[in-house]
Amino acid sequence: MAEIGEVEDHLADERRKAEFDVSAMKVVWAGSRHELEITDRMARIVASDPVFRKDNRAMLSRKELFKNSLKKAAHAWRRIIELRLTEEEASKFRSSVDEACYPDLHWGMFVPAIKGQGTDEQQKKWLPLAKKLQIIGCYAQTELGHGSNVQGLETTATFDPETDEFVIHSPTLSSSKWWPGGLGKASTHAVVYAHLITNGEDHGIHGFIVQLRSLDDHSPLPGITVGDIGTKFGNGAYNSMDNGVLQFDHVRIPRDQMLMRISQVTRDGKYLVSDVPRQLVYGTMVFVRQTIVQDASIALSRAVCIAVRYSSVRRQFGSQNGGPESQVIDYKTQQSRLFPLLASAYAFRFVGEWLKWLYTDVTQRLQANDFSTLPEAHACTAGLKSLTTSVTSDGIEECRKLCGGHGYLCSSGLPELFAVYVPACTYEGDNNVMLLQVARFLLKTVSSLASGHPPVGTASYFGRAEHLMQCSCEVRTADDWLKPSVILEAFEARAARMVIACAKNVSKTLVLEEGFSEFSIDLVEAAVAHCQLIVVSKFIEKLQQDIPGSGVKEALQVLCSVYALSLLHKHTGDFLSTGCINPKQASLANEQLRSLYAQVRPNAVALVDSFNYTDYYLNSALGRYDGNVYPTLYEAAWKDPLNDSVVPDGYHEYIRPLLKQQVTSRAARL
Amino acid sequence: MAEIGEVEDHLADERRKAEFDVSAMKVVWAGSRHELEITDRMARIVASDPVFRKDNRAMLSRKELFKNSLKKAAHAWRRIIELRLTEEEASKFRSSVDEACYPDLHWGMFVPAIKGQGTDEQQKKWLPLAKKLQIIGCYAQTELGHGSNVQGLETTATFDPETDEFVIHSPTLSSSKWWPGGLGKASTHAVVYAHLITNGEDHGIHGFIVQLRSLDDHSPLPGITVGDIGTKFGNGAYNSMDNGVLQFDHVRIPRDQMLMRISQVTRDGKYLVSDVPRQLVYGTMVFVRQTIVQDASIALSRAVCIAVRYSSVRRQFGSQNGGPESQVIDYKTQQSRLFPLLASAYAFRFVGEWLKWLYTDVTQRLQANDFSTLPEAHACTAGLKSLTTSVTSDGIEECRKLCGGHGYLCSSGLPELFAVYVPACTYEGDNNVMLLQVARFLLKTVSSLASGHPPVGTASYFGRAEHLMQCSCEVRTADDWLKPSVILEAFEARAARMVIACAKNVSKTLVLEEGFSEFSIDLVEAAVAHCQLIVVSKFIEKLQQDIPGSGVKEALQVLCSVYALSLLHKHTGDFLSTGCINPKQASLANEQLRSLYAQVRPNAVALVDSFNYTDYYLNSALGRYDGNVYPTLYEAAWKDPLNDSVVPDGYHEYIRPLLKQQVTSRAARL
Ligand SMILES: Cc1cc2nc3c(=O)[nH]c(=O)nc-3n(C[C@H](O)[C@H](O)[C@H](O)COP(=O)(O)OP(=O)(O)OC[C@H]3O[C@@H](n4cnc5c(N)ncnc54)[C@H](O)[C@@H]3O)c2cc1C
Ligand SMILES: Cc1cc2nc3c(=O)[nH]c(=O)nc-3n(C[C@H](O)[C@H](O)[C@H](O)COP(=O)(O)OP(=O)(O)OC[C@H]3O[C@@H](n4cnc5c(N)ncnc54)[C@H](O)[C@@H]3O)c2cc1C
Ligand SMILES: [Ca+2]
Structure with missing residues (x-):
């Protein structure tokens, strides 16, 4: 491992005890020599790049954390291009960065949704934009009132034959989209799931590509209210992600932004089911x-x-x-x-x-x-x-x-x-x-x-x-x-x-x-x-x-x-x-x-x-490869913001007066 | 409940279904009418006091959180005295405040340790100081290297017959005290557990009252290194507490600061065991x-x-x-x-x-x-x-x-x-x-x-x-x-x-x-x-x-x-x-x-x-008494710092350049 240089390996005895070939096990764990090589190479590139530093994550405020994750995402994208990584390498690179951020949803949900549910034409139009990150997309299904029961979603997409558009609308508070990752602050587009209504008839839930923010200044488009849903469990953790809330006030999109691989709406508002099997x-x-x-x-x-x-x-x-x-x-x-x-x-x-x-x-x-x-x-x-x-x-x-x-x-x-x-x-x-x-x-x-x-x-x-x-x-x-x-x-x-x-x-x-x-x-x-x-x-x-x-x-x-x-x-x-x-x-x-x-x-x-994790990836004083636990814990402690000053902020207002006050026994009944 | 005024009770139907007398069950849960009355009264006083606000806790930085908890502790103390609360009431009042802070250890461990292990004389000297909060104490047992195995602690307290003092010392890194709550920033004193050594003989672990910080300006006393051990699990949560690290470099304390109820060291360094049973x-x-x-x-x-x-x-x-x-x-x-x-x-x-x-x-x-x-x-x-x-x-x-x-x-x-x-x-x-x-x-x-x-x-x-x-x-x-x-x-x-x-x-x-x-x-x-x-x-x-x-x-x-x-x-x-x-x-x-x-x-x-918890105490959009869940979630979301601006900080540096860049297919292999 790269991490151990001069330092003593406190786990050397343990490693000597092993009864099997660790390098061979690494291949088994990774799946193949090829995968091991790529995973290992990507992990090392990320680990050695100071922009990807993450040991301070638990100490950042929500805003700092989010901004920092935007920085990492942009840097990762730049490095992926500079290093001319393949798709496989790029994906390992991103997971080595190990920070929840809009690219997870963009690559993991938005792109696959278009691939899976878009017609060839739609794919030809949208995938190149998405793949070059000229748009950022998210996956907007869940609402405040409905998650597990997708059929219960309340957002509507009503076809207006006069303008050849769908009108996307949030009729109730509980119909607000709620949870989609990348929605709150980063995405310019979303695949939005809504009840398709044509000629007054409800055809159930369908997906629509909706632009949310201006590509010029990132401001929400008219009729769109969008924001972050607030702090989530844990320090750092998933708070680098902008899970979002989204409401539509009669937002119009062209008809061809309904994902039409499996069913279509025609120019005159007819609902057709294609011969492509739904099961896809x-x-x-x-x-x-x-x-x-x-x-x-x-x-x-x-x-x-x-x-x-x-x-x-x-x-x-x-x-x-x-x-x-x-x-x-x-x-x-x-x-x-x-x-x-x-x-x-x-x-x-x-x-x-x-x-x-x-x-x-x-x-x-x-x-x-x-x-x-x-x-x-x-x-x-x-x-x-x-x-x-x-x-x-x-x-x-x-x-x-x-x-x-x-x-x-x-x-x-x-x-x-x-x-x-x-x-x-x-x-x-x-x-x-x-x-x-x-x-x-x-x-x-x-x-x-x-x-x-x-x-x-x-x-x-x-x-x-x-x-x-x-x-x-x-x-x-x-x-x-x-x-x-x-x-x-x-x-x-x-x-x-x-x-x-x-x-x-x-x-x-x-x-x-x-x-x-x-x-x-x-x-x-x-x-x-x-x-x-x-x-x-x-x-x-x-x-x-x-x-x-x-x-x-x-x-x-x-x-x-x-x-x-x-x-x-x-x-x-x-x-x-x-x-x-x-x-x-x-x-x-x-x-x-x-x-x-x-x-x-x-x-x-x-x-x-045999998992072949770098110390950077583990980000743990206790899990260090060399077992040098106590000095690492000790040094990490002093970096806490609370240790910026020996006498804490608040001493003069809230500690000293207590220590100095004279509580007469008459005053207190204690 | 006080919380429901004009607002509709979304759980009214549920409450009508109940087959037992809720007010009687409240008494059973509280333990007695008396306890219910006190708990209820204290809970309401705390809930209605804006200083004890806690709905923003997950969004505060560590330093803000800590300072705020000092403020609450001081305010609680002031209110306890102003309201002339009994010990029973004061204790319920403190737990209604529901924020981990140095008083937990001061009242819960420091005072009981002196009561349990101090002689009558020692109790007479230290308890009044502690009970009036003229000193703040913590309980310093655990070390970096030893928690469960108390006998394995490494801190030493060596009797020096020449000066009639104990010399408290941390011989190794792993002997650093580590974890005591209230130690990092707030406490002026600690009960420190250490190996008692007299005449070169080790008598095992004993407790010593040690002053850590100046009562004038709160600076650590000579020979003492003290600080916070860093951020812990979760937002808010236990991070309002200053769990601390403490090292002694030959710190001297008078002989009478060893807690001597069960065993004593005499002026000439003899170790005596009293007739008070150890089992106490x-x-x-x-x-x-x-x-x-x-x-x-x-x-x-x-x-x-x-x-x-x-x-x-x-x-x-x-x-x-x-x-x-x-x-x-x-x-x-x-x-x-x-x-x-x-x-x-x-x-x-x-x-x-x-x-x-x-x-x-x-x-x-x-x-x-x-x-x-x-x-x-x-x-x-x-x-x-x-x-x-x-x-x-x-x-x-x-x-x-x-x-x-x-x-x-x-x-x-x-x-x-x-x-x-x-x-x-x-x-x-x-x-x-x-x-x-x-x-x-x-x-x-x-x-x-x-x-x-x-x-x-x-x-x-x-x-x-x-x-x-x-x-x-x-x-x-x-x-x-x-x-x-x-x-x-x-x-x-x-x-x-x-x-x-x-x-x-x-x-x-x-x-x-x-x-x-x-x-x-x-x-x-x-x-x-x-x-x-x-x-x-x-x-x-x-x-x-x-x-x-x-x-x-x-x-x-x-x-x-x-x-x-x-x-x-x-x-x-x-x-x-x-x-x-x-x-x-x-x-x-x-x-x-x-x-x-x-x-x-x-x-x-x-x-x-029947648990009789106030909405303030639960601090939960989902657990509200009136069941008015969705509007509460929705309003809470907008208060997140990330929603301070519609276009997030970082957009110009890290999002816009991506969206605007032209990735030529030659450059990327993707
Ligand atoms: C971190 C995070 C990221 C997310 N990202 C996205 C995203 O990018 N895009 C998106 O659209 N959504 C996203 N979601 C939303 C997520 O998909 C939903 O939260 C999930 O589907 C669960 O639905 P729910 O919250 O409605 O749970 P509920 O269905 O309300 O579950 C509540 C309880 O009811 C039980 N329950 C529900 N139905 C039944 C039943 N029929 N029988 C028995 N028990 C039942 C459940 O087991 C559970 O115990 C995200 C959520 C989280 C937490
Ligand atoms: C939030 C918090 C507040 C604290 N506050 C204080 C405080 O105010 N003052 C103070 O002095 N300390 C405090 N502590 C320290 C706490 O008392 C110790 O962490 C605790 O005693 C556990 O000891 P340890 O950490 O050494 O665990 P370890 O003993 O190191 O445990 C590690 C693992 O080893 C196992 N193990 C250990 N011994 C055996 C055995 N003999 N047989 C089988 N398994 C074993 C355990 O089950 C565990 O799985 C605090 C800790 C925390 C987390
Ligand atoms: Ca079973």
Whole structure:
């Protein structure tokens, strides 16, 4: 690593303990040599550029923070052009900058929306402008009153045949667009979702390209009220983003700014549906959610990297005969909280990689008009979005707690990581709403079993439902739990039995919707079981591939078992109550887990080194590569604005008078 | 409530649904009419005083925030004296101000340390100064290198018989005091914990009163380096507090500033231990932890109040025939996440109340030299500290997520509540370390069963271990789960079986410490089971008392069952694997739980109204008493500094040049 020069490596002993080839593991983590090379090169360029400095982020005011993020965005764009980066490189470059800002939405939502929903003509007009940043766009769907329920949006786009325009309007306060990132201050344009109304008829929600601000002086166009929705969770964090509010007072746009790939409005106001399949829209969703799963593995691995390194440096208790105290990573309870998260980071990485493949597969099928796998792919990405973001949010906070008091300081890097990450549980589909969608898909899968439709993809285990309903786990020794087939069958049986039990309960109710609602709590638990199975099975599949590098596959095998068995332990109730395993087998799983933790222990630091994060990227006094924790914390402290003066501002007005006043005992009753 | 005047009450329908007398429930929640009256009166005085304004807290810079909190502290002190408040009133007044600041540590740690560890003479000298705020004190124990392991602290206090002084010294960087609240900028004095050394002999950790700053100009005294340790988690939140760093370079203090109630150093440097029992120190710990449990119930109830009210206002999906959409509180999945937290808030309130009694009981026994219940009381408070703060932290964040996107805005009040609350999991004993202490106590309890020592207090169920190891749950119908005796036996049997299984495993190892370490993960789980049992049993005991008010007891009975059965559901694995219940009974518990949620539903808003929080205190656009959510969110947004100008600062430097630049396709490879 570039960061260690003359300084002592306090983690050298830990690194010597590693039983696998870290450089080979780096390739596995990155996905390929090629990806490792690019990620590494981009990360270093960003890390060495003082404009991208971020260690002061928690101390900036909202305005300073926002201005600074505009500066970074502009500088990043300039560097991307100067360095003549490819699209792949540019995207890694931007994520290395690691600061939420309008380009995230411009590149991540605005451009894809035009690509996915615009006609060829519209794409030809708008994409070059967007791709050269001659316009800045955002994605304006959510309103003050409606997020999850998109059909409930209240903004209207009424066609006026006289002028060949749409009139975009916000009829109520709750119809104000609310949340779109980049909207508040930066964007010149937005894709706005609104009810399309022609000839008095409501055709449901459609997307429209609307210019918001003058390209000359950035002032809002007539009829447009726009601003920022205020400070969000955390210091720094997502406050560099201008999530915005937007109201339209009868704003007119030309007819050709409705995104018309899937449906059109003609010159005379007729509403037409094209032969392009509506389902294409789901393709984009699969894409976006796949990146969210990737991001989950990055955020979680970052937190785990900090906590593992600090736990190896931190010593507390257990000194024998005046020797050094124990490293806290040696405490079993610390391991039992930390190592399952380490394993989850790897698990999410591999399931994310697989989702990339799934996206290509779905896209190819869509092009060939094959929609058969779409519901399954859609449910699968919705479920994995929910599962991975929930675990990652909780996991970052757990890592922070694992660092004791020091984790509460911004200089640990963990508070900001948490605050910037958690909205992933909410945006792109509230996690609970996502699980309910998965549950609906699973109920449908079960009900169509009878009709002879074989379930596909991640639901194909339902094809073996009969076996899974009555199979019994064969574990007799703790080592039996290391067999992938045993693990897989236990997870499949658990998910199948939970889903089918729900299906039976629901089918007993007269009205399906009532049954769904009545048993929705159980359904959500069953959906979680299904999603966990997917992650477990993709980890196992990954290990069936050839993985080069001394000890690499072995180390991953241990993590895979830790992932599965720690889940099994956490959800023992599911496995026992469905009769998938018995109490003795649950206890053998625990025994195996203890022994697995001992196997992870010597490799822990090497396993987080394999993420290949720079110290710049981690931005954490506790997670430094060289483990030089205490001097770094100490130096960071003195930089706080509160230390600008020894005697604080406010002393003369608010402290001195107190200290000097004479409180007579008569005056106070205290 | 004072807050609703002319404005429509959007929650009026909800309030009409309530099946119990809210004013009677307010008394139950407050503890007594007397407490309700005081709390209410203090809360209103603070809420109506513009100096205590806090809605802008998330937008202030660290320095502004700190200065403002000094202002509030000074103003609070002035008002407390002007209004001639009693100690009880003053304490409620301070907590109504709801801003972390040096008085918390001064009154909460500095004064109690002198009371608990100072001789009568020392108390006579220092307490009047402290009580009149002529000095400001903090509690300086934790160091950069040591928190949990107090014995590992490195600061030294070496007696110099020549001058009759102690020399306080920080020998290493890691011995720097680090974290004490109020230390960084405000305190003039500290109780400093250091190794006492006389005649070259180390007598372990003792407390010393050390003056840090001049009482004339607040400058640090010679040999003292002191400052703030930097920005912490969250906007506003705990950043109004000056957690500090402190180093001593051979600082001399008179001998009589060692706190000498329990041990003394004589003029000639002899170390004496007084006949005052050391255990007295534990009394203070029981006291402090009891207040932490009280605070947990307050923080959790605050978050739940916001989430329940907003969930009743928020409508999403489920519109039928163009009617209004469903209130999200009507979704079972929302209920299953929210109502157990509502029940936990009440459960923690009652166990906190009981802990107050326990503290009085322990104090009386200590005065009578009866130490028999001390280990049990100590373990019990350690465990409840851990349990309630963990659940509360997670619970606040869950409430935030239950509010969807809007929960992520600071104007929801939830981000700050979370960030200011979470360190409770760490300070006053890391929660995991606390559980390990409980585990040790439980192992001792089990091992002394044989020797005929009857276990006392919250451990007395081990006296019925034989029965609990083989009893079987009698539940046949869902309604059987409503019987307190059934619940209690299930929780007792689960805890007893888990603890005894651990004890057996540990006893099989040759070295006890190794066994403890090897099975520490299971031991921590057993300790949690024990602590949950305590909370359940105290809730049940509460309901055996006379509780006046129409429908009040009934409503609480429902919450008690929700609390117990939601825990049972979450930990089904424990109950099944120990054979305390069978899968059929687990499923009946779930069935009962579903019906209980339906019973909570009409009372939900009334149950949070019973906390009697003012809108000022909640500081939440989502949690407003009148449910007028959207206009409040909207108005709060425009107050953000980023909305000071329509075109943002930075536009001319960083946005305009991008929009105007011509990127030739030759230049970029994109
Ligand atoms: C940081 C951030 C960035 C964002 N960026 C954008 C953006 O760029 N563009 C944009 O358009 N939007 C954006 N959003 C908005 C985001 O997409 C929505 O907040 C999200 O879709 C959730 O919707 P909601 O807020 O309406 O939640 P709600 O639906 O109101 O959820 C509230 C609660 O109700 C529950 N609930 C809702 N419906 C049901 C149901 N049917 N059954 C059971 N429970 C239910 C939920 O689980 C949740 O607990 C952003 C949000 C955030 C926080
Ligand atoms: C906001 C805040 C305010 C504070 N105020 C004060 C104050 O006023 N005065 C003061 O003196 N201090 C204060 N503190 C310090 C606080 O008391 C310590 O942070 C706390 O005691 C935890 O200790 P630690 O930070 O050393 O954690 P560590 O002990 O370093 O914990 C790190 C990890 O190691 C684990 N661990 C440690 N020991 C063991 C073991 N034996 N077995 C298994 N696992 C173990 C822990 O569970 C944790 O996961 C404050 C801290 C905070 C965050
Ligand atoms: Ca479960």
